[in-house]
Amino acid sequence: MDETTDLTAHDLTHLRRCVELAREALADGDEPFGSVLVDPDGVVLHEDRNRTAGGDQTRHPELELARWAAAHVAPEVRPECTVYTSGEHCPMCSAGHAWVGLGRIVYAASTAQLVEWRRGWGMALGPVVPLPINAVAPGVPVGGPAPELANALRExxxxxxxxDAVT
Structure with missing residues (x-):
């Protein structure tokens, strides 16, 4: 599926919350990522932020939301839910999302943007190939990026x- 920037006001409201969660994560020593799980009626079910500072690099909010949904959302409702996230899912999170059977993913910044920013700052890429969501989970509908939020996320x-360069 192709990415699209045709996001609704509803989408942008949830993406702004993801940016706030990303800001909280950064302030707590984590990488700046935040995500929100929304049910088919637009109700926020759960939210989380990156929690990798303790050394467990699998503590991404997108994977945490998938785990939470597996335990708390009926299987027949999951495909109608939307996960909003500050940054496009990594391959691990894309796979978790697909395996749990969640629906649409909407992200504020794409993997390509994050890679470009990191390269521009002379940073090494992570240990996993930076693939777009649909390269890992081809059936998941996606939306993003949100140009309105790019500058805030880049910062x-x-x-x-x-x-991280100092520590």
Missing amino acids: LHRQCAER
């Missing part, structure tokens, strides 16, 4: 890069 990731 959060820049601050993270600077912090």
Whole structure:
């Protein structure tokens, strides 16, 4: 599926919350990522932020939401739910999302944007190939990126890069 930037006001409201969660994550020493799980009626079911600072690099909010949904959302409702996230799912999170059977993913910044930013700051890429969601989970509908939020996210990731370069 092709990415699209045709996002609704509803989408942008949830994406702004994801950016707030990303900001909270950065302030707590984590990488700046945040995600929100929304049911078919638009009700926020659960939200989380990156929690990798403790050394467990699998503590991505997107995977945490998939795990939470597996335990708390009926299987027949999951495909109608939407996961909003500050950054496009990595391959691990895309796979978790697909295996749990969640629906649409809407992201504020794409994997391509994150890779470009990191390269521009001279940072190494992570240990996993940076693939778009549909390269891992081809049946999942996706939306994003949100150009309105790119500058805010780029700044959060820049601050993270600077912090990590010092430590």
